Amino acid sequence: MSQTSKASPRVRRGTNRVTMDDVAARARVSPSSVSLFLRNPEAVSPRIAPRIKQAIDVLGYVPNLLAGSLAAARTRAIGVVVPSLGNAFFSETVAAMQKEFDRHGYQLLLGATDYDAVRETELVRTFLSWSPTALVITGCRHDDATRMLLRQARAPVAEMWELGGEPFDLQVGFSHRAVGETLAAHLYELGAQRIAFAGARMTSDLRARQRCDGLRDWLARKGVDVFVVDLQSGASPTSGGEALAAALDGMPDVQAIACSNDVMALGVLFEAQRRGIDVPAQLAVTGFGDLPFSQVCVPPLTTIQPHAASIGLRIAQELLSQLDTPADENAGAAEPKVVDVGFQLVTRQSSETSRDV
Amino acid sequence: MSQTSKASPRVRRGTNRVTMDDVAARARVSPSSVSLFLRNPEAVSPRIAPRIKQAIDVLGYVPNLLAGSLAAARTRAIGVVVPSLGNAFFSETVAAMQKEFDRHGYQLLLGATDYDAVRETELVRTFLSWSPTALVITGCRHDDATRMLLRQARAPVAEMWELGGEPFDLQVGFSHRAVGETLAAHLYELGAQRIAFAGARMTSDLRARQRCDGLRDWLARKGVDVFVVDLQSGASPTSGGEALAAALDGMPDVQAIACSNDVMALGVLFEAQRRGIDVPAQLAVTGFGDLPFSQVCVPPLTTIQPHAASIGLRIAQELLSQLDTPADENAGAAEPKVVDVGFQLVTRQSSETSRDV
DNA sequence: TTGTAAGCGTTATCAC
DNA sequence: GTGATAACGCTTACAA
Numbered sequence: 001m002s003q004t005s006k007a008s009p010r011v012r013r014g015t016n017r018v019t020m021d022d023v024a025a026r027a028r029v030s031p032s033s034v035s036l037f038l039r040n041p042e043a044v045s046p047r048i049a050p051r052i053k054q055a056i057d058v059l060g061y062v063p064n065l066l067a068g069s070l071a072a073a074r075t076r077a078i079g080v081v082v083p084s085l086g087n088a089f090f091s092e093t094v095a096a097m098q099k100e101f102d103r104h105g106y107q108l109l110l111g112a113t114d115y116d117a118v119r120e121t122e123l124v125r126t127f128l129s130w131s132p133t134a135l136v137i138t139g140c141r142h143d144d145a146t147r148m149l150l151r152q153a154r155a156p157v158a159e160m161w162e163l164g165g166e167p168f169d170l171q172v173g174f175s176h177r178a179v180g181e182t183l184a185a186h187l188y189e190l191g192a193q194r195i196a197f198a199g200a201r202m203t204s205d206l207r208a209r210q211r212c213d214g215l216r217d218w219l220a221r222k223g224v225d226v227f228v229v230d231l232q233s234g235a236s237p238t239s240g241g242e243a244l245a246a247a248l249d250g251m252p253d254v255q256a257i258a259c260s261n262d263v264m265a266l267g268v269l270f271e272a273q274r275r276g277i278d279v280p281a282q283l284a285v286t287g288f289g290d291l292p293f294s295q296v297c298v299p300p301l302t303t304i305q306p307h308a309a310s311i312g313l314r315i316a317q318e319l320l321s322q323l324d325t326p327a328d329e330n331a332g333a334a335e336p337k338v339v340d341v342g343f344q345l346v347t348r349q350s351s352e353t354s355r356d357v
Numbered sequence: 358m359s360q361t362s363k364a365s366p367r368v369r370r371g372t373n374r375v376t377m378d379d380v381a382a383r384a385r386v387s388p389s390s391v392s393l394f395l396r397n398p399e400a401v402s403p404r405i406a407p408r409i410k411q412a413i414d415v416l417g418y419v420p421n422l423l424a425g426s427l428a429a430a431r432t433r434a435i436g437v438v439v440p441s442l443g444n445a446f447f448s449e450t451v452a453a454m455q456k457e458f459d460r461h462g463y464q465l466l467l468g469a470t471d472y473d474a475v476r477e478t479e480l481v482r483t484f485l486s487w488s489p490t491a492l493v494i495t496g497c498r499h500d501d502a503t504r505m506l507l508r509q510a511r512a513p514v515a516e517m518w519e520l521g522g523e524p525f526d527l528q529v530g531f532s533h534r535a536v537g538e539t540l541a542a543h544l545y546e547l548g549a550q551r552i553a554f555a556g557a558r559m560t561s562d563l564r565a566r567q568r569c570d571g572l573r574d575w576l577a578r579k580g581v582d583v584f585v586v587d588l589q590s591g592a593s594p595t596s597g598g599e600a601l602a603a604a605l606d607g608m609p610d611v612q613a614i615a616c617s618n619d620v621m622a623l624g625v626l627f628e629a630q631r632r633g634i635d636v637p638a639q640l641a642v643t644g645f646g647d648l649p650f651s652q653v654c655v656p657p658l659t660t661i662q663p664h665a666a667s668i669g670l671r672i673a674q675e676l677l678s679q680l681d682t683p684a685d686e687n688a689g690a691a692e693p694k695v696v697d698v699g700f701q702l703v704t705r706q707s708s709e710t711s712r713d714v
Numbered sequence: 715t716t717g718t719a720a721g722c723g724t725t726a727t728c729a730c
Numbered sequence: 731g732t733g734a735t736a737a738c739g740c741t742t743a744c745a746a
Contacts (some may be wrong), residue, residue, distance in 0.1 A: 017511065019723060030733040035725060045731060060509060065486040066427045067723030070738050075423065077466075085452035090447065095442035098469055107483060109434075110467045113457055126464060129422040152375065152417060237653040263649060270653045292620060293650065295626045296594040387717045392741060402715060424739035427722050428745055 012352040037061060048187050069131065078319070079109045079251060081120060081137045083205075084135055088291060089308045090138065093160065096312030097136070101167060104320055106133060113138075115204040119143045121139045127211030129242045134319045138227055140165035140173075141206055156322055158315050162207055167336035169322070174343050176207045179304050180214020183258050183286055186302070188222055189354055190284055192256035196227040197262040198243035198268065200235040208260040211288065227251040235260065240267020244275075255284065255350070262294050264285035265292055271348065284351040290344075299349035307341050314339055360376060363577045375416045376453055384412035393701035395420060426488065435676070436466045436484030438477060438494045441561075446665045447495065450517065453669030454493070459493040461677055470495075472561040478502045485510055487630060497522035497530075498563055513679055516671050518570065519564055524693035526679070529671045531700050533564045536661050537571020539702050540615050540643055543659070545579055547710055552576060553584040555600035555625065557592040565617040568645065572615055583629060584608040597624020601632075612641065613708070619651050619660055621642035626707065641708040647701075656706035664698050671696055 016202065024031040029048050037044045037052045044052070055061070069075040077157050078101055082090040088111060107131060111123040120137075127135060135150070137157045141148065150157045150168055156245065157168035163175055187195055202209040216226045229246045231271050233239045247254050260267035265287030272279050277298055279285050287294060290305035362452035381388040386405050394401045401409070412418070428430040435458055439447040455465050466487060468480040477494075481503050484492060492507070493515045499507070507514050507525055514525035520532055544552055547556040554573065573583045586603045590596045600621060604611050616622035622644030629636050634655055636642050641647045644651060675694065 021723080031734095032726090032733055033731085036732085039725090043731080048732090052376065060505075062482065062506075062509075064427075064487050064488065064723050066423055067489055068725065069428050069739090070421075070423045070740085071723075071725035073725090073738065083426075085448050085455060086450075091442050091445075091448040094467075095469060098442060098467065098715095099471075102468065103482075105483075107487070108467045109458065110455065110465045112452060114456075125419065126422075130464070131421065131423055137359055148417075149419075152419075191727085224529050237650045241653065266650055267653055273655050291625055293594045296598060296624055298627055298630050363741075374739095389718080389738080390716060390743080393716085396741090400715080405716085421739050424722090425741070428741040430741090546728085572733080588726065 005050065009035065010080065011290050016218060017064075019232075020061070020063070021051065022059055023055045023061050027051040027061060032142075060353045070071035071176055073131070073134055075131050077109050077130055077132045078105050078106050079111070079132040079135045081111050081113060081123050082219075083138055084115050084149055085110070087110045087275075089161075089289060089306065092308040093286055093312035096309040097316045098312075100313050100320070104316075115201070117143045117146070121149065124149050128155075128291060131155075133323060133332070134158060136319075138159060138162075138317055139170060139206065140167065158319055160311050160315055161212075163338060163340060167338055169334070170315070170337050170339070171309050171342060172207050172318065172339040174306065174341055175214075177214035177217075179306075179343055180211040181218040181342075182214070182259075183211075184215040184218035186347070186351065187256045187258065187284060187286070188219065188224065188346060190286035190351060191257065193224055194227075194251055194255045195224060196229060196247040196251055196254045196257045197228045197260070198231075198240065198247060198257055198264055200231045200233065200243075202230045202260070202262065205260075211260060227254065235264050237243075237270060238271075240264035241271035241274075243262035244268045244271045255282075256286070257283060258286045260288055262291040262301060264305065265301055266297060267297040269299070278352070280349060280351050281354045286351050290346055295346075295348065302348045302351035303346050305344040305346050307343060308331070310341050314341060372621040374421075377417045377418070377565045378419070380409065380412045383416060384408040415519055416714050418482045430488070430490050432490055433463045434466050434487055434489045435463050435491045436468070436481075436487065436489040438468050438470060438480050438484070440470050440490075442467070442469050446518075446646060446663065448592050450669035450672075453484055453666040454673045455669075457670050457673035457677070463671075470486075474500045474503070478506065478607075485668050487510075488512075490680060491515060493517060493672055493676075495519075496563065497524065497528060506635060513676060515676055517668050517672055519567075522696060524527070526691070527675050527694050527696070528630065529668050529675065529696040529698060531663065531698055533567035534571035535702055536645065536663075537573070537615075538566040538575040539700075540568075540661065541572040541575035543579065543702060543704070543708065544613045544615065544641060544643070545661060546577065547613065547708060549641055550581055551584075551608055551610050551612045552581060552605040553586060553608055553611045553614045553622055554617070555586045555597065555601075555604060555614055556623065557588045557590065557596055559587045559617070562617075568617060584611065592621050592678055594620055594624035594627060597621035597626075598628035599624075600630075601625045605695075612639075612644070614640060615643045617645055618644075619646040619648040619658060622658055622707075623654060626656070628659070634680060637710070639705060643708050647703055651703075651707065659701050659705045659708035662701040664701050669700050671698060 020031050021033050024291045026032045111118040132155050134156045139162045140159045147161050158170040159170050197212045199208050227250050229243045231239045268285050287301050287303035290303045294301040294303050377388050381391045387660050440657050441458045470476040490514050491513045497516045515527040519530045556565050586600045586606050588596045621633050627640050634640050644658050644660035647660045651658040651660050
């Protein structure tokens with residue numbers, strides 16, 4: 001192995017793993033040639049190429065990316081920061097992103113903030129110390145410490161799932177206010193005048209709050225008041241049930257309930273069924289997310305499809321193309337790119353008037 | 358910055374980023390003191406500590422983990438390989454694992470195989486070249502190439518979500534056959550004699566197939582035949598509906614249907630409702646996963662709770678404690694540890710006999 | 715306690 | 731095309 005046989009007078013720490021030097025020695029070429037071969041097999045003469053290849057196989061050589069990255073001053077790692085991995089939206093985005101990055105030989109460093117700003121800062125700091133090729137972060141509102149780190153980063157920074165604020169290099173997302181407004185218009189057209197919004201932890205989930213605000217503001221302009229339920233128990237079918245109870249309590253004649261999430265909406269549907277409330281005849285229900293069950297539950301759920309996978313794919317594609325682009329003279333000088341992937345209102349029975357059915 | 362002002366005669370590539378040397382210079386101490394301070398602030402004298410701290414803040418120093426890891430010959434990265442990130446089971450496990458590792462300052466390198474053995478091998482190879490602290494992989498069946506890489510790895514290897522085969526260093530999971538047997542016994546005790554199993558892509562999802570086999574074999578011993586539906590469309594509520602249709606087609610008098618997944622089971626419930634089939638009176642339905650909706654859907658779903666989060670947490674804990682343990686003289690010589698986290702049958706209305714209700 | 719300097723395993727520059 | 735050799739930025743053995 002790489003161990004030199006002569007005893008060094010002082011420091012010496014062999015990690016006896018197969019190194020490039022070992023390969024070079026066995027193939028009887030210089031380490032540079034091995035390095036070259038690894039990066040561009042065509043570049044070495046067809047005479048020594050097979051020798052190198054064989055040496056690699058025989059020795060079971062695995063390149064040390066750490067050393068390589070250090071020397072080259074760049075990694076094949078992308079840092080990704082999401083609020084929660086348990087959340088189906090983000091895991092879908094991450095899945096799509098991972099797939100695309102993977103195709104191009106990039107690895108994902110993943111971290112979750114749990115909607116905690118301090119954790120976010122720490123994660124960004126840690127990821128930066130990995131010298132990542134790029135950094136992907138969720139949302140566009142970050143505290144000052146995070147913003148400063150991000151600004152200093154020598155890697156492109158992408159924000160996802162939300163548009164606005166002061167973009168760094170890339171934003172891929174959509175307007176959550178617009179989602180709220182779209183739902184508001186939909187329910188209003190349905191003729192609903194008594195409307196509730198069911199959210200969970202909207203103090204920290206800023207995007208949910210924006211959807212809520214969008215809906216409320218739009219309806220306010222029409223003179224329709226919205227009763228807002230904000231549960232602290234997190235979004236789940238159970239909390240959906242609680243939300244319906246709370247809504248019926250606070251607004252007994254409620255005609256429509258918009259949920260910040262399909263999972264909660266499902267809970268509302270079940271609770272309504274349990275209470276003998278007819279959806280949509282007596283109560284219209286909408287969600288957000290278009291999760292797999294939403295098109296098959298009874299009744300099928302009107303919801304917003306957020307294109308979670310598109311966001312991940314697009315982030316990867318944009319970042320990748322940006323990396324290929326001949327490096328700009330002034331790093332970070334380029335205009336930030338903002339991509340609105342939009343969303344789609346999916347109208348289903350849970351919010352249809354009886355005559356539409 | 359780290360740039361030396363005197364022009365070097367030959368090679369020189371400044372990445373003009375703030376280095377430890379810069380911090381040392383500003384604090385007027387040696388680099389090693391800074392290094393020491395970073396790793397153990399108590400170890401330096403209270404006189405220079407604040408100087409270093411200030412220099413770090415003023416300069417906005419971010420340590421280069423690549424250089425550090427290379428020098429120390431160890432990383433703070435854990436490679437994690439899962440079949441799919443979109444799958445709620447795995448994302449829950451990953452979330453729990455990430456949380457625990459994060460608490461101890463470890464980062465996650467994440468990759469998805471999409472149930473493809475070749476991708477698995479590639480991912481393992483790539484992750485190994487990161488010199489990870491440990492490697493976590495899903496399942497215990499891997500092809501030869503993967504096994505060889507894993508065997509050579511100088512990092513502990515943990516397998517999750519499944520037990521059996523030849524464990525490397527750690528296995529945390531449960532028996533999927535036992536799951537199938539448990540469900541079989543449950544349905545049998547209910548009095549069901551005409552039973553179907555609804556799975557999806559069981560050729561590649563080996564764990565689903567084990568659950569199916571466990572159920573079928575157990576019932577075979579009781580003389581009960583099982584009709585197996587294996588859809589190629591993937592597990593979803595939609596495929597659940599298709600599965601029910603297929604089951605009714607192949608076994609018109611089916612009394613119970615065990616689904617390889619809660620999501621499919623939900624589809625079955627909806628389809629049954631649509632067809633006017635009373636669950637559980639006419640048809641008992643069971644799932645697997647105990648997803649959030651399962652306890653609130655109508656009727657609530659009998660299912661298996663797999664302790665996805667526990668698996669992730671336990672993996673992290675075991676690995677962490679293994680890392681703290683004074684390094685074994687012979688790497689990999691220690692006995693592999695196998696942890697059966699078990700699972701729980703959650704009996705709900707979807708499989709109760711009418712008299713139990 | 716603090717400093718010195720030798721690696722860690724690559725990549726990249728330059729001369730041949 | 732191939733090979734020396736100097737970084738890359740840090741950790742750590744050892745001396746002071």
